[in-house]
Each structure stands twice: as C-alpha cells, then as structure tokens.
Amino acid sequence: MMLGKLRVEPIYDGTLWLDGGAMFGIIPKTLWSKVTKPDEKNRIRLGMYSLLLFTEPKILIDTGIGNKSLKKMQKIYRIDGGHILDSLNSFNVTPQDIGIVINTHLHFDHAGGNTWKHNDEIKPTFPNAQYIIQREEWNAANNLNELTHASYLKDNIEPLQDQIKIIDGDEEVIPGVTAICTGGHTKGHQIIKIVSEDTVGVYLGDLIPTTLHLPLPYIMSYDLNPIVTLNRKKEVLAQAAQENWTLFFEHDTLIQSGTVVYQGKQYHLL
Numbered sequence: 001m002m003l004g005k006l007r008v009e010p011i012y013d014g015t016l017w018l019d020g021g022a023m024f025g026i027i028p029k030t031l032w033s034k035v036t037k038p039d040e041k042n043r044i045r046l047g048m049y050s051l052l053l054f055t056e057p058k059i060l061i062d063t064g065i066g067n068k069s070l071k072k073m074q075k076i077y078r079i080d081g082g083h084i085l086d087s088l089n090s091f092n093v094t095p096q097d098i099g100i101v102i103n104t105h106l107h108f109d110h111a112g113g114n115t116w117k118h119n120d121e122i123k124p125t126f127p128n129a130q131y132i133i134q135r136e137e138w139n140a141a142n143n144l145n146e147l148t149h150a151s152y153l154k155d156n157i158e159p160l161q162d163q164i165k166i167i168d169g170d171e172e173v174i175p176g177v178t179a180i181c182t183g184g185h186t187k188g189h190q191i192i193k194i195v196s197e198d199t200v201g202v203y204l205g206d207l208i209p210t211t212l213h214l215p216l217p218y219i220m221s222y223d224l225n226p227i228v229t230l231n232r233k234k235e236v237l238a239q240a241a242q243e244n245w246t247l248f249f250e251h252d253t254l255i256q257s258g259t260v261v262y263q264g265k266q267y268h269l270l
Helices: 020-024 073-076 084-089 108-114 135-141 158-164 226-243
Strands: 006-019 043-053 056-059 097-103 115-117 121-124 130-134 162-167 171-174 177-181 189-194 199-203 247-248 260-263 268-269
Touching: 006 020, 006 073, 006 084, 006 189, 020 043, 043 084, 073 177, 108 115, 121 158, 130 135, 130 158, 130 177, 158 162, 199 226, 226 260
Parallel strands: 056 097, 097 130, 130 162, 199 247
Antiparallel strands: 006 043, 043 056, 115 121, 171 177, 177 189, 189 199, 260 268
C-alpha cells in the first residue's frame, strides 16, 4: 500500500474478543448488535493490526498482544495473538530491521508485542528499536490504580528501560511522521500522522478503534475521559473528511484503512 511515495502495510497480530457493551459505551445493545454480532458471553471480535512504515529507519506503530498472554487472559478475552513476527516476515522484515516503535499507548493489546518470551526469558522484541511513548502514558503504566491495573502489564515495559524515548505532547519522530497526543482513552494516548508528498494518513489507535466507531457518540466505556475523546474525534474526522486523509483502524477485523465523508449528520466510510 502506498501513501504518497511511502509504502505502508497493516501488520496482523491476531484477534481478541472484548465485551460489546464496553466497546460501545452509552450505545445500547439493541443498536450496536445490529452491526456486530456478540458471542454467548456478549463479546465482540476485534482485530489487532499494527502499521509498518517503510521509512529509514523502518517504523512499527503498536505491537499487538505478543506471546506472553496467560491462560486466564486467553480465556477471558478469547485471544488468538502473537502473530506479528510471522506477519513481518511475510514482508521480509525481521525484528532487527525495526528502528523505531511508536506505542499509541501501553495497554496489553497494543504494547504486548513490545517484548517477547523466549523460553523463560522476556526481552525486547525489537533489539535495535527506540520505543517512543508519551510521558503521561509512561507514568500511568508505572503508577497503577483500581481502574488501570488490568490494562498495563509490567512485562510489556520493564525490559525496555534502555530503549525508551519519552516525549511530551506532539512531536515529529522523523520528517513526515508525527506523534499527536490526544488523551481521552488514556491521558497519554497518541495518534500518528504520516505525511508523504500531499498525502496524509493517520493511525488512530483507540481514538476510533474500528469503522463501527465512526459515529461520534460511539465511544468505548474503557476511555478514561470520553469527553476528551469526543472532542478530538470531532477534530480528526472533520479534517480527515475535508482533506481526504487515509485513516487506519487498528481493531477492525475487515477494514484496516479508508477515507471518510460527512453525510446525513454523520461520517461514513468511502
């Protein structure tokens, strides 16, 4: 896939199933169940797609869930994950080829592939990479409370101490690739804006996790500050529709990217 002159590729890590009510917040099941079918435990199927940028150095945005999930987690979330290295290999990319990893945030389904379990030892998955994380996110992951302790796992971040780059707010990572702090989902959540020639792409992380979340009030109850999410979502979608941005949806099982248009008082995928 080309974004201007830059090659970008969604990288499949697997699937997990999360509670449908939590995924759609205030939206009643009578509405959201029309667009996605829950299983017998009310969970809906979600994809996990990172994004590989063929820049110099190569950049990987988010890392999926990795291979360290405990049996209890696998049962709760019906996880089929840890495929990211095989997916990278299908593009002839090795872990050593990744020079930068950008985490939208550090929840286990976005940062689990930051580290990898080899036998009984957990090491950074990408030994030559600098891992870029917002300071607010790093602080949250290292200062847990009753609302966050299940989302942040120490094995995903502690082995990275020597490879972490902490940033504060919006920052250009390399020319044309900018991390933009949105907050909302977590205080340190960030999206990634990619510009090549006159073409713009935005990797949305959990700001808009799937195409089903394009309607403005469709916001997850996992979001710590849904009003912030709503306001940033409005800003991003308005500019995306006006300027024909390509949007990348991390958790959609069927559609990994697309453009949007504003019609009938809501945004629609083209």
